[in-house]
Amino acid sequence: MMLAAWFAVLCPFYVLAQFGISGKVTESEKGSVLAGATVRIKQNGKVAIADKSGNYNFNNLSTGNYTLQVSFIGFEAQEKNVHLDTDKELSFSLKPSAFLGEEVVVSTTRAGNKAAATFKDIDKETITKNNFGQDLPFILNNTPGVVVTSDAGAGVGYTGIRLRGSDATRVNVTINGIPYNDSESQGTFWVNMPDFASSVDNIQIQRGVGTSTNGAGAFGGSLNIQTTASEPEAYAELNNTYGSYNTWKNTIKIGTGLIQNKWSFDGRLSRIKSDGFIDRASSDLKSYFLSGAYHGKNDLLRVNVFGGSEKTYQAWNGVPEAKLRNDKAALLTHYLNNKGQLYFTKEDSLNLFDANNRTYNQFLYKDQTDNYQQNHYQALYARSFSEHFSFNGALHYTTGKGYYEEYKNSQKLSKYGLDNVVINGTTISKTDLIRRRWLDNNLYGLTYGFNYTPESNLQFTLAGGYNQYRGKHFGQVIWAKFASNGDNDRHYYDNKANKDDFNTYLKVNYSPLASLNLFADLQYRYINYNILGTDKNINQINLKDQLKFFNPKIGASYFINPNSNFYASFSIANKEPSRDDYINADAGKLPKSERLNDLEAGYRLKTETLNLGANVYGMWYKDQLVVTGKVNDVGEYYRQNVDDSYRLGIEMDASYIFSKYFSVLANAAFSKNKIKNFVEFIDDYDNGGQIENKYKNVDISFSPNTVVAGELVFTPVNAFALSWQSKYVGKQYLDNTQNDKRKLDGYLTNNIRLAYNWQLKGTKNINIAVLVNNVFNKKYESNGYTYSYYAGGLVTENFYFPQAGTNFLLNVNLRF
Template sequence: MKKILIMLVVLLSANLISADTLMGQVSDSDSGEAITGVSVYIKNSNKGIITDKDGKFTITSLEPGEYNVIFQRLDYKILEQVINFPDDRILNIRMLKKPTEIEGMKVSSTVAVERETPVTFTNMSDDMIDEANFGQDIPMLMNELPNVFSYADAGSPMGYSNMKIRGFDQKRIGVMINGIPLNDPEDHNVYWVNMPDFAESISNVQFQRGVGSSIYGISTFGGSLNMQTNTTKAEYGSEVFGNYGSYNTIKSGFKTTRNIKDYFKLNLRLSRIISDGYRDNSATEQWAYFTGLSRIGARSITELNFYGGKEITHAAWYASYEADLEENHQHNPITYDNEIDDFSQPHLELHHSFMINKNMSTKNSLFYIKGNGFYEQYKFDRDLWEYGLVDSSDTIEADLIRQKKVEKNQYGWVGNLDWSHYLGNLTIGSYISIFDSEHWGEVKEVIGSDTLDIDFAKGHEYYNYIGEKQYYTFYANELFQPMQNLNLMANLYYQIINFQFQQNESGNFTGEYLNSYKVEYNFFNPRFGVNYNFNEAMNVYANISFAHREPTDDELFDTWDGPDDLGVAPLFAEADTIVVGDQIDHIEWSDPYVRDEKLIDYEIGFGYDTGSWKVKTNLFWMDFQDEIVGYGGVNDEGSPIRGNADETIHRGVELEIETELLADLKWSGSFSYNDNYFEKFIMKDWDENWNVIDVDYSGKKIGGFPEIIANSKLAYRWNDLFTSLQVQHVGKQYLDNAENEDRIVEAYQLLNLNISYEFAEFLYLADLSLNLKVNNILDKEYETSGYYDAWEGANYYFPGAGRNIIAGIRVEF
């Protein structure tokens, strides 16, 4: 009936249009749905247009005669129709999907499926990303998802940002782009500031909570975040966009998607973000780019992606003393104007998926990630011996400006074979990564060097070390369906990790001050799960998973030391002095004090989906052994050092609800309760007389994560108007592990508003959309995170931004 009415409107409109105008509508031959983004053009002419969101098109200024009209979209068969104009003035075009065998083939094996895969996850669609995105870092975009806690060092959502889930920090959350791991191999972190405006180029997000199975990425603890870019996105056209808001935040950019001949699609984006930041002296300037070229063949998909960005960010990575924030809530303890982080990180990916037959397919990905940059600091009263400027310690001190530099290279391959067999699906795969890095420090300036008895030249190098790391991972995943409503999962995962570290001669790093080590880890992480569908609406699932995590490069040094500190040894029990000739060449270390972490994750969940109501809830119990902590062990002399907590527990409940209250009014919400505590942990510490003492934290709550996180959002859509009102609650956090009520980040609630309006075919030229985002409408003063300084006996906090507004415009051609 709807189609008939549309055609009647088109026919009645025929008498109202000019006699030189060709018009019509394009729809799918199977579903009858209108197809947007179809290129309609007259062969051998410059006349053409793109179908709108209703599949309609209009071509004007045609002379009477015979024409060949071409209809083209990447995922449909090209259609050429001969018309006699003006007799054929109104066209009703039906296009066929390309008869390829790749329909249904998994473009990425990293996606879990509702009511099939027995894991806990939440999806974020393209529309949800577009509605929420105004240029913020990815963690700030994720903070509406269940049990995700995000905050930014600068207070505002651009710059250095952090993400936690279930009490696990970013080191223990796996992040993937198109199935390729993003976590830094050395320190396991993700530096989101190096991926500016990345949300403009992603089409969907899946955040899996709990241990990450190998089929969803490398083994992780808190969760796995998988982002898919929109290289093969069907719609094409061009967009120009811009935002302006509080703290002189400006975002501008351009992106376009174009067909090249029949099978190729080109996706380009360039954008720039600048912001002064909420905190003092926390400005950021970021440039971003994305280039994607894809080809969809009869049995294959090939994608070539090149993306990345460059950022220059003023440091705000230290929390502020509580009293300073009371005087100035935008306080930043870093006052040196040029304390900046300057870094670029380009990514190159090549993906190829091939359909061997209707039951078997392969996917192979090659990638290269390059990191290059530095950060600059002003340091007071430094011992110049540590910087290789004098021969003896404690002789000359001076203020200086230093730069710590790094260059990183990561090469890798991710491959899998997917086989749909009788009653199941088997995936086997591998991940191989080869990583190398060089770290070095340079002294840019010694204040008053001309008055000191030193030989100094700008750019003097005072430390240099290299790291090499290899990952070899193999896995097999079976999803077995013995009956229609029952799915069983078995995942076997084996990983070999090799890490080599070597300090090179530089400054006063020589002989006995040079250290090296080699470590190897072998992990077996099985996972088993079951999903049962009671009916079309209800399902229940459960799984048990095992995971390991090796210590990072900095975790193999003591809490306040690092490989750039002269005279500091790594945390190893055995030392072998290497002598060349009659001189000590370096020290080789073995048998690390710090052990790898181990986790057993138990999950059970329930889902209910009727269309108008969607409810998901789950319980989790995570038994965490040998968690790496600041003072968890002792060395051979009995002194406290970085070590492992015997056993910690992360447990809780998570709830998601979504419902349609009225035809255009939706409500969604989430609630998470976390109970994270030390089951058994006796920390070694010093008393006021520097005697080693035992501090029993067994039964104490783990600091740094809220007990309760909740979100509630009311969204209203009427024609081209969209608006949403969100309430976000973040519960109390302890600043340390003593469970002291004087050392907390107080709970806070934020009210946020989002409004957008779309003008279709504005002035008959383009689609125009306007949007407005108001964060913290009630202008609440709050802190997001922090820590307790035991030496000073003081609380330190990262402040959150007050009321802030950002407005945007987007023009689509």
């Protein structure tokens, strides 16, 4: 509906042009045609793909000056200018690249143009124009099936991303083919790498299982990130952003360009600070990126060193529903139900009743912060031995260390391994205290890939990786009102986790006909995981598990012509449980691994004005781990395996250029996400134990049935662009009972982005851009949680994470 409305509004602006440009793309040494070469008109963004004879064609162009850019993997890009006042013929002869292309670094983990996979490529230009300092999920917000959220409410600090309803623990993330997901929780924490988007060259988003990659299993999709590639000329860049909630971003980038056509060095320093939309939800973030490369004719060596540090005030508990709705009677009931659990002091009470209903934060302690530093070291190497055989591999090392600090009221001394305190004959068993929970971890390993192309229609890829994770988890009490026999350095719990992860996969692409491509992708993965020590409740842990997975994938692509094709694939993926699944399971029991069967089918079309993708999918899960409310034998909640669940959907993604002034981008995802049989467990404080409720065919939590996004771009002159962005996310349930009293309402948000470019003497380019988020001040919540219990009847507690109203970010970028 949204897309149709845009078409109706813009049709009067579309005027049929009069002339055309056509030609052929060949390679300079042998004169053979380069079928599949991309030809782009710089002024209006129109794209043509060279056909099997190397020919391209643009029609309906008005009189004027145009710049045509031609690119093809393995060849140097070329530009030509043309003045159009009649039909023109313009051919290109491309030279082979003087050195190995950067794209070879991620070639083994990515889907190619012929792949029977559902994917979207995000180029550097798109990333740059949407980068105002918000975390990477917000830059990807307008891609199909994506839903994002921010604890602080404005996209800086702790943020999250869901893809097809799957959370970050089910979305595989690699950086230059190296795993980024945390090995134990399997989540991704973008707050540890602030402003990372400023050092990203391109991203491929694969939805569904996708092609084999390294790291955690892709149960919703994968993000394959390639960092900064070398630029041919030296540059310096100053990038500064200021916006609502006292948000600042300061970035400095420098690069040498190619030195003697072989060496290059690039660097970045960034700082981001924000008070946050939510009370006290501040962020103080710093990051860096350093890269050096040697470019040979047949090999490429690149060393990357990057990392970040963060200090983020916690906004993890959300806003109680009664507070959010300004329901004073319900808020009093909530307070009385939770007095002594969430609220202890007079200050807690005043904060709950007096704070703004949308910016309320339960925490008041001044150092209620999360503190973490992470550093990454990557050595990437690629070599082409011949036109038939090449190799790429990497050595990597990641180190991280940090803690979160909490003020806790009325804690039992015994929970911290402390003795009761006796004062004047009175035994004291509880105390107020400040605790820190630490993580000190390391991940190191290697990845490898061999590519063999014995014939033009046959390609083999043998790749994989081996990674070792070593993590230390421990807690400290750094202050207590009654210190008992503790001290600051004492670890009240301490455990070590080791995880070894090996995988190898063989990919085969075969084209028996010029129009047909077949592929098979077979992956074997082995995991050895163990934890030894005491957990946060000072219970003994001695867990060991070994898992062996076989993940096969098959598919086919049929090309109607070089611009359009159909594809279909079937994939199987297996995924190990997370750390909490192991620790919180009943003693002596191990959670089952999860299994996914994924069927994808789609159509892609790419012409000079239209880029279209449409696909359908079915994802059938066996033993998916979900929250049920069940508690273990020591009272901890844990996820359980449900036998059968599934996701069915259709996705569409399109961009269309109406004229040199107007273009539109739109995508939509419609899905059905169900658990066939679900059992809910609710604590019964009246009678003890838990009450079970059984459900059939209920919606999977946090899985909206509808996600629609669109962007209208108006470019009256080459230097200025105005964009209107809209996004609708349907309702989401907070748990798996499909209960309308436990849900997030659907919401529609609108943003405006303006950008203007010009040049001054001494600069290469000056760009000023403004992003106005939520222009209609929509009050909405993008995340939440719920729990219920029986105490004189059923009580349900919902908590929500409100997002900011109308807010802005102003960015000024100077490039020299």
